[in-house]
Structure formats: C-alpha cells, structure tokens
Amino acid sequence: MKTISVTCAIIKFDDKTLAVQRSKAMKLPLKWEFAGGKIEAGETETDCIHREIFEELNIQIELLQRLTPVIHEYPGFKIKLIPFIAKFVSGELQLKEHTDFILADKEELPNLDWAEADLPILKEYLSL
Numbered sequence: 001m002k003t004i005s006v007t008c009a010i011i012k013f014d015d016k017t018l019a020v021q022r023s024k025a026m027k028l029p030l031k032w033e034f035a036g037g038k039i040e041a042g043e044t045e046t047d048c049i050h051r052e053i054f055e056e057l058n059i060q061i062e063l064l065q066r067l068t069p070v071i072h073e074y075p076g077f078k079i080k081l082i083p084f085i086a087k088f089v090s091g092e093l094q095l096k097e098h099t100d101f102i103l104a105d106k107e108e109l110p111n112l113d114w115a116e117a118d119l120p121i122l123k124e125y126l127s128l
C-alpha cells in the first residue's frame with residue numbers, strides 16, 4: 001500500500017495547545033488531530049506545514065522542534081505523519097476546514113477522541 005506523507009503541527013499559544021476536530025465530511029470524521037496535511041510534490045516538510053496551517057487556520061507559526069514521525073495503517077490507506085511543535089506568531093485563528101478547536105492544557109489532551117496515528121505523537125509530546 002502506498003504511504004501518504006502528512007505533516008502536522010502541535011501549536012502552542014502560550015501555555016495552551018491547539019487541537020482541531022475533523023468535520024463529518026472528512027476522512028476520519030469528528031476525530032481530533034493536529035492541523036496539517038499532505039506534502040505536495042516538490043515541497044519540503046517545513047514548506048508543507050507552514051502552507052497547511054495558513055490554509056486551514058489563517059495563522060503564521062514558528063517551528064520549534066520536529067518530533068518522531070509515525071507510520072500508521074488505517075483501513076484502506078497508510079500515512080507517515082510528521083509532527084512539529086510550533087508556536088503561534090500572528091494572524092486571527094479561523095477554521096477553514098475543521099468543525100471545532102480547543103486550546104487545551106496539556107493534561108486535557110488525552111481526553112479527546114484522537115485519530116489513531118496521533119496517539120504516539122501525543123505520548124511523546126506529553127513526555128517532554
């Protein structure tokens with residue numbers, strides 16, 4: 001099965017962390033995730049994450065740290081999910097694709113119904 005490469009950003013707003021909820025119309029409906037998306041042809045990981053965050057959330061971020069990529073097989077497709085910790089820099093947060101968001105304390109994050117591929121990323125983030 002072909003592996004799709006996807007970047008995502010764990011965006012910090014001071015001591016809060018942003019998580020976003022996929023819409024009913026998307027794959028993995030209503031699951032929580034870190035905003036991001038597929039790497040396009042010829043694009044670097046970091047170009048991709050800045051582009052996706054601006055497209056999906058209308059904000060600019062600064063990348064702080066790359067975490068460990070996760071390879072996960074869902075029924076029918078397989079992804080390599082490449083996570084970055086980032087901080088909010090500028091812009092007004094607007095949800096262009098997602099149905100909801102939360103600015104959560106780190107300890108609250110495990111209570112959300114996460115996309116499965118995000119679970120190891122969440123674990124690594126919480127251990128830092």
Ligand SMILES: Nc1nc2c([nH]c(=O)n2[C@H]2C[C@H](O)[C@@H](COP(=O)(O)OP(=O)(O)OP(=O)(O)O)O2)c(=O)[nH]1
Nearest residue numbers: 006008026027033034035036037038079115117118
């Ligand atoms: N952006 C993002 N995608 C994630 C995360 N966790 C996770 O399993 N995914 C999956 C969901 C999607 O199948 C894929 C990312 O693709 P995407 O958000 O650009 O596009 P999509 O699949 O919703 O769009 P499409 O194929 O229906 O056109 O990776 C995550 O934390 N962030």
